[in-house]
Amino acid sequence: MSIETTLPVLKPADFASDQDVRWCPGCGDYSILAQMKKMLPTLGVPRENIVFISGIGCSSRFPYYMNTYGMHSIHGRAPAVATGLKTCRPDLQVWVITGDGDGLSIGGNHLMHCIRRNMDLNIVLFNNRIYGLTKGQYSPTSPVGKKTKSTPMGAIDNPLHPLSIAIGCEATFVARSIDTNIKHLSAIFKRAAHHQGTAFVEVYQNCNVFNDKAWEYATHRESKADTTLELEHGKPLIFGKDRNKGIRLNGLDPEVVELGKGITEDDLLFHDERSPEPSLAYLLSRMRHEDGFPEPIGVFRSVDAPRYDVLTNDQIEEATRIKGVGDLESLYTTGETWTVA
Amino acid sequence: MATSTPTKPVSNLTEATVRFCGDSGDGMQLAGTQFTNTSALLGNDVATFPDFPAEIRAPRGTKAGVSGFQIHFSSNEIFTPGDTVDALVAMNPAALATNLSDLRDGGILLVNKDAFNKKGLEQAGYATDPLEDGSLSKYKLHSVEMTKLTRLAVEACDLSQKESDRCRNFFAMGLVFWLYDRPLEPTLRFIEQKFGTKVPKVAQANTLTLKKGYHYGETVEAINTQYHVEAAKLPPGKYRNIMGNTALAWGLITAARMSEKRLFLGAYPITPASTILEELASHKNFDVLTFQAEDEIAAITATIGAAFAGAMSVTASSGPGIALKGEGLGLAVITELPMIVINVQRGGPSTGLPTKTEQADLLQAMYGRNGECPIPIIATRSPGDSFDVAQEAWRLAVRYMTPVMILTDGYIANGSEPWRIPELSELAKIPVKHPAPLAEGETFQPYDRDERLARPWAIPGTPTLEHRLGGLEKQDITGNVSYDPDNHEHMCRLRARKVARIADDIPLQELDGPDSGDLLVLSWGGPYGACATAVHQAQAAGKKVSHCHLRYLNPFPKNLGEILLRFDKVLVPELNLGQLSFMVRSMFMIDTIGLNKIQGKPFSVAEIIAKIDELT
Secondary structure, eight states, rough: OOOOOOOOOOOOOGGGOOOOSSTTTTTTHHHHHHHHHHHHHGGGGGGGEEEEEOOOOSSSGGGBBBBSEEOOOOOTOOHHHHHHHHHHHSSSSEEEEHHHHHIIIIIIHHHHHHHHHTTTTTEEEOOOEEEEETTTTETTSSSSOOOBEEEOOOOOOOOOOHHHHHHTTTSSEEEEEETTOOOHHHHHHHHHHHOSOEEEEEEEOOOOTTBTTHHHHHHHHHTTTHHHEHHHHSSEEEEEETSEEEEEEEETTEEEEEETTTTTTTOOBBBBBOSTTHHHHHHHTTGGGGGTTEEEEEEEEEOOOOOHHHHHHHHHHHHHHHHHHHHHHHHTTTSSOOEEE | SOOOOOOOOOOEEEEEEEEEEEETTTHHHHHHHHHHHHHHHHHHHEEEEEOOOSSOSSSSHHHHHHHHEEEEEEESSOOSSSSSSEEESSSHHHHHHGGGGGEEEEEEEEGGGGGGGGGHHTTOOOOOOTTTTTTTTSSSSEOHHHHHHHHHGGGGGGOHHHHHHTHHHHHHHHHHHTTTOOOOOHHHHHHHHHHHHOHHHHHHHHHHHHHHHHHHHHHHOOOOOOOEEEEOOOOEEEEEEEHHHHHHHHHHHHHHHHHTTTEEEEEHHHHHHHHHHHHHHHTTTEEEEEOOOHHHHHHHHHHHHHHTTSSSSEEOOOOOHHHTTTHHHHHHHHHTOOOOEEEOOBOOTTTOOOSSSTTTHHHHHHOOOOSOOOOEEEEEEEEEEEEEEHHHHHHHHHHHHHHHEEEEEEEHHHHHEEOOOGGGGOOOOOOOEEEEEEOOOOOOOOOOTTSSSSSOOOOOOOOTTTEESSSOOOOOOOOOOOOOHHHHHHHHHHHHHHHHHHGGSSOOOOOBSSSSSEEEEEESSHHHHHHHEEEHHHTTTOEEHHHHHHHHEEOTTTHHHHHHHEEEEEEESSSSHHHHHHHHHHHOOOOOEEEEOSSOOOHHHHHHHHHHHHOO
């Protein structure tokens, strides 16, 4: 008997749930949601095999707006929920939606361990450098000096940098995009979806109510060409409105140089996202606007490594191959037994 | 044995209790386990109580490092590891000092004389040598040069002195095996299996030492009587000895098989629950996935993810870990996903007494979460009972779509008893239903309910049933987020009613003894054995006392209230300050009398008897 099945061709609207989206008007989350809905139909994965897991915070409302399976779990724990799900069901495509507070503060531990296990999950961290849902306290990515309701005299603790954390945990896929750069965002989501292992994506996201313009330098039409740098595998690191600036290595430190005047493209640092050593990716993650560097967007790192979800199921197969399918009677009678007549 | 045996008189006993104690590196847990297994193979009923320090290797020779293992074996049915000890093996002065008070007057005391040197005596706080100063005159003291005799026994084995001395526990075992007329063969088989091929010289040394100890008993004149305990008359069947956590793990594996599910355990190592993780990790060929999480919170939230995935999902911990899992349990309750949460209770609060037993987490299980957050709770009463409780927990979890808490404790987890191996035909199927894809025009309602108020368990991968779960309050039927005040109250009452209705699905409470009388002993969990034994003795003495032991703590069996009213007094022995009493009093408006102990140790039968005598 032959069964003919044709996968229905899905449209972005097929991924919209019947729930009203309740983010503030003007929030960067809308754009991220729209790009996700646009990208998913291009994967050819049946809708019922996609699951979105989130924690708590503005970004974590995301699953309610997707017509897939989903869970809005508890603060910081989405990577752990997703780990249990994916371990039992490697057939599912699992996305984790988190934010700077959810992922790096209360859930930092889970994020770190999820990444080092290389669970096959796609983690999208919406970084708006503020606590939005609790109305404006500083977050672990807020810069020093940031004045908020909970830091009236300015934040005094050094911020975390999401990609540096991910690379420190030897993430196999690390990327950054920006809420307003919609084509780029969609392409990065697609790359993440195709990556086998933990794909970690930081999205610069504007909270127009509590931290408006936090990323203005990276999004403003006038400045973005000079403040960001689009990474391309195998290409030199060039940026600037006139594409006349580049990044050169001076010993172990990057420096901004101007092309011409004896400096050619060959003197620049070339991007290699497949480098087995995470050092280059880490160096890129430390290039910061406040230090006079353009901030890279794109794929920092994309390498293959064994996945926990696969290995753990392989062990079951291996144990079954060696010992045979578990038999209750022989389990109960392992070791010494005796009979009472 | 090949050698001829000089005959010594054999005295028949119905039961005896032996305790091995020594430094935590002295191999006392191994000695106890071997003695237990041998006694079980002989057909005795056995009950054990391993007691070890929280430190893996406290400074050698100190009281803090003393580890013990007690075995009660009998030709009758027994329920406890014994109140007092008939024979005590003390490998050093610290072990003697910390254990002697449990040896009965006239009991046998076997000590390793070689350890009673100046330093050892000082560390144990002895001003004079108790072996010499006459302070042990009320016991049958046998002071044996175990270290010296062990070294002689292994002379030919090419071992360092340190390695030789590690065989001492086998000398002690051999001697006690002779004393209680136990065969050496099971231990010889064990030595061969454990060391035979890996380290033959260690196998040889342990074998020689074991036999040396046995022969010492046979030949030394000072030990003039051998004791014999006949096999017990247990119900017919095939038996094995089993520890509580092993039985629990096997019960989980069985429940997964009976429900045709993958088994997922998310756990973080914690005493005394870790052996559940270890046991399950060794049975991957039963389609068991074990996930050692980064912390307790990840353990329960991964368990929630696995439940959403459609697996039989379990997390196991102890009190401090359960405290960390509180928020996760709330998510499990509001998402109404089936799973099992195991609490192997230990002494608290905080880190408390990690290796000691207690029952002080009952109210944590009942009320230890934010919001109105009821969950069913069932408790194990003995090592073997844990096997049945695991299956019952899963039956309730899937029938009612709810997390179920199993309460066990360190005493049950590490204790062991003979267990009648069930026939496969005795095991009950645990049916699980997942809704199928919808037909054209139908709408899926994730919070619709069946006659038991359980919602459907729709799992990812099923077309047309896409839905979102979460921790925000759910609209009845649709499962959408709802902030409606009336809906919130409705849902809180609905979740409470669902759990309360489980009372219709569990057996009525049974009593051991007449259904009315002067005193009811009401117990739960680990004190089962001490209470059962004490009540049997009181009944034999003509007292109107009955025993009611609860497996189901939330909800209670439907007839519990009327049972309580039929007795003049209700005694509740608990290893806490009165938590079951609190629940019973508030629910049934009756008074109870508490017998409460929080010393990290189980009740002795004598303690229960004394209280019964005081009240009747």
